[in-house]
Amino acid sequence: MKRFAFLLAAFMMLVSSSLSAADEVTLSLDRTEATTADSVKMTVGISVSGHSGSPVIQGITDFHISPGGTSTNIEFVNGRMSKRTDYIYYIQPVKPGTYHIGPAEVRIGGRAYRSNTVELLVSKASDAAGQPPEQVFLKAEVSKKRSYVQEPLIYLLKLYRRLEVGNLSLNLPEISDLNFRKLGDPLEYQSNYAGQQYNVLELRYEIVAEHAGKYTIEGASMGMTVYEPRTSRTRSPFSDPFFMFSSGRPAKFTSDAIELEIVPLPTEGRPDDFSSLVGTYEIASSVEPAGIAWGESASLTVTLSGAGNVTCMPDIELPGIKQVKVYADQPVLETRPTARGFEGTKTMKWALVPQAEGTFVIPSVKVNFFDSAQDRYRTISTEPQVLTVSPRLEPAPDTAGDAGLSGKAGPVKSRVEELGRDILPNHTSMKDLSGGLYRTPKGMFFWLWVLLPPLAYAAAALVMRFHKRSHEQLSRIRSRGALKVFVKRCRHKEMNAVELIDALEEYFNSRFVLSLGTLTPDEAGKILKKRGVSQDTCLEMMDALAMLHDAVYTGRGEKRLDLGDDLVRILKKAEKEFG
Amino acid sequence: MRRTVIAILSVVFIAFSLAVIGLAQDHSAEEVFYRANQAYKQGDFTQAAQAYGQLIEMGYANGHLYYNLGNSFFRSGQEGKAILMYERAYLLMPRDADLLFNMNYVKDQRVDALQEGQGVLASTFFWLNSLNLAEFYRVFVICNLLLFTALILRLFMNPSWMPPLIITAAFVWSAVAGSVAMKWYQVNFDDRAVVLEKEMDVLSGPQEGDTVLFRLHEGTIVYEERTEDQWVLIQLSADKRGWVRAESIEGVRM
Known part of the structure; x- marks a missing residue:
């Protein structure tokens, strides 16, 4: 009983710990860089089941904080409910600096949960004093006005607005030798400019200059529709902001031009094998596994990562290693946009197959680059790695205990070694005498099998064609006889409407190989028209048939009519006009 | 009537004579084959090679005889002729494991270190070396039969699966016909x-x-x-x- 209670307690502990591990509290910012004039959106997400109060966040004493509300998201996945509550805050830094915000802490059911921390770099807002504040304007900035060739720069475009805008379109300046690459999605936040609160739409681009020189980045222009607020003093019955703006007017805003100086990379200290890499980089290597048995292989991984012109990261060549066969894998380059430009990681792998036992030293590999932060060339290299190759592992010899457990153990395995070389013997069976050269297709049977199927197909096609033609001829003969039959029926006696309709249906069915139940005037017209009969004749036939139908549906169906001759005339006329 | 009987008897006699000659030739070939095998077993490789060569001249040219002839030449120290016979045997039985083993072994003994290419035709149309010419003929006959059977069925019925079937059959037929032509060229214009x-x-x-x-x-x-x-x-x-x-x-x- 005690044992059962212990197991139950252990199980409960396991379950509760797994639940805690699955829950989490996260802290995130919508950006990693801001100015003292900007407000940053901070979100604390709580996925812990149970009731919690507002989170307590550390590291925000130097910020103005405005709560932005909460949102809750409930999901059912595979019958399990998961709930996530996001607490949103807008924080505005008071002074510049680098801030570590977090962790956010919540207490649920007597237990404390802590989030991660995030870093925010705050710079001083540009001095906008003296400038007349406008309702909407576009501002462009670059991270540095003087930089090196191939050194990435950040081009920042901010649309400040105090009015509602829509239908935005952007025209970036086009300058040869300057490549623009978009960095992430546009950001929206609030910022203070010249004492006014604005909504800001921020777009970031990375610029890389191919050649040295002085460049002027012309202003970027943004087209949009601006919605002015209504001037009427009467309050709208709808207190929705949408109704507080008039219909928009088109507008275009242009940012100021920016002067840029690109200088060439210094020649002093430039390595001979400089790879044109600019930025900040790190290199690391590892051998997995570090110890193997002879005949097995290990994998060497070299990772080059950093920020800068990451697409220029070179493919590293591994120096030859004695008694180790090296097979290079295809390098993999992964890039990701950040607020400070593109970061990248290039992973290069080699399979190492030692040809002997012992210890092998994998030599270090190096990469050089220009460190734009330190204004000098740097060479980084990996640590030499050691690979130990032990003798081939042979299966352990059979032991009495093992044999007793498994019953039969296999013999000790050994490598098959070549002891001698020779050719295999002759083929001496009498059946080896059969068979021939077949240099060219010979024999009646071959040609019979090749020619018989197409001949059979041709014969079958001919038979089918003849059969079809006979059927068509028969139909034609029948259709020609249809008029004769109709004429005979009509001239034999005066007929009533029902009989005439019946005769007409028989004519149409026979003449055109149809199986109509009831012939309406429209159908008759369509059938004749389709066969190339003129419009007048079709109308005549439709009128006559409509007259017959009228007679039938007005109770005069049994009354004798003298329409037979007219119908014969119309049909004869139609026969002449058939295509 | 009498003339008819004489004519029938004459035809029967000629047919019988041809069958007897054929049987005699078969028996003769079997004897030569037996003698060649015995000579090879007893180590008389020159005699064995002559006998296998005689069989090939008699019209029994098949992959096995060329293979045996190659073995006999190799044993008698004529590696060049051995490789020549193995190459001929390879055209006739490209998948024979014994042949591939011996051919690789003898080629390994050569002095000249040369990378042997397969030729443009064989390396582009890699499946050409999977079958011999006779096998390609048989595959073509089967494809021919399937294609025209499908076309004949098309005359009498037209279900929805028939057009894709005919297109597929026509495609396979064309590929096989092309392969037959290329294999025929490979065998008959081997330089x-x-x-x-x-x-x-x-x-x-x-x-x-x-x-x-x-x-x-x-x-x-x-x-x-x-x-x-x-x-x-x-x-x-x-x-x-x-x-x-x-x-x-x-x-x-x-």
Whole structure:
């Protein structure tokens, strides 16, 4: 009983710990860089089941904080409910600096949960004093006005607005030798400019200059529709902001031009094998596994990562290693946009197959680059790695205990070694005498099998064609006889409407190989028209048939009519006009 | 009536005589084959080679006989002829494991270190070496039968699956027909030849006194370009061409 209670307690502990591990509290910012004039959106997400109060966040004493509300998201996945509550805050830094915000802490059911921390770099807002504040304007900035060739720069475009805008379109300046690459999605936040609160739409681009020189980045222009607020003093019955703006007017805003100086990379200290890499980089290597048995292989991984012109990261060549066969894998380059430009990681792998036992030293590999932060060339290299190759592992010899457990153990395995070389013997069976050269297709049977199927197909096609033609001829003969039959029926006696309709249906069915139940005037017209009969004749036939139908549906169906001759005339006329 | 009886008897007699001659020839071939096998077993490889060669001349040219002939030449120290016979056997039975083993083994014994290419045709249409010409004919006959059966069925019925079936059959038929044509070309226009001499000088012209360009050894496979008198212009690679005496090499083509 005690044992059962212990197991139950252990199980409960396991379950509760797994639940805690699955829950989490996260802290995130919508950006990693801001100015003292900007407000940053901070979100604390709580996925812990149970009731919690507002989170307590550390590291925000130097910020103005405005709560932005909460949102809750409930999901059912595979019958399990998961709930996530996001607490949103807008924080505005008071002074510049680098801030570590977090962790956010919540207490649920007597237990404390802590989030991660995030870093925010705050710079001083540009001095906008003296400038007349406008309702909407576009501002462009670059991270540095003087930089090196191939050194990435950040081009920042901010649309400040105090009015509602829509239908935005952007025209970036086009300058040869300057490549623009978009960095992430546009950001929206609030910022203070010249004492006014604005909504800001921020777009970031990375610029890389191919050649040295002085460049002027012309202003970027943004087209949009601006919605002015209504001037009427009467309050709208709808207190929705949408109704507080008039219909928009088109507008275009242009940012100021920016002067840029690109200088060439210094020649002093430039390595001979400089790879044109600019930025900040790190290199690391590892051998997995570090110890193997002879005949097995290990994998060497070299990772080059950093920020800068990451697409220029070179493919590293591994120096030859004695008694180790090296097979290079295809390098993999992964890039990701950040607020400070593109970061990248290039992973290069080699399979190492030692040809002997012992210890092998994998030599270090190096990469050089220009460190734009330190204004000098740097060479980084990996640590030499050691690979130990032990003798081939042979299966352990059979032991009495093992044999007793498994019953039969296999013999000790050994490598098959070549002891001698020779050719295999002759083929001496009498059946080896059969068979021939077949240099060219010979024999009646071959040609019979090749020619018989197409001949059979041709014969079958001919038979089918003849059969079809006979059927068509028969139909034609029948259709020609249809008029004769109709004429005979009509001239034999005066007929009533029902009989005439019946005769007409028989004519149409026979003449055109149809199986109509009831012939309406429209159908008759369509059938004749389709066969190339003129419009007048079709109308005549439709009128006559409509007259017959009228007679039938007005109770005069049994009354004798003298329409037979007219119908014969119309049909004869139609026969002449058939295509 | 009497004439008719005589005619029938004559036809029966001729047919019987032909059957007897055929049987006699078969018995004769079996005897030669038996003698060749015995000679090989007893170590008389020259005699065995003669007997296998005799069978091939009698019209029993098949892959097994060329293989046995190759073995006999190898045992009698003629590696060049052995490789030549193995190459011929390979055209007739390309998947025979014994042949592939022996051919690789004997080619390993060659002096010249050359990378042997398969030729443009065989390397582009890699499946050509999977079957011999007779097998390609059989595959073509089957595809032919399937295609036209589908076409005949199409005349009488037209279900929705029929058009894709016919298109597929036509595609396969075309591919197989093309393969048959290429294989036929490969077999009948094979320009490869094997060096039969232990060592052979390749000259710059078809005369004894011409400059020696390079030297080849027994078993090396070269490509024949053209013949003048008793001389053959051969090519080993784009930068190795020259003239050799016709009796120094022998073409793989049968």
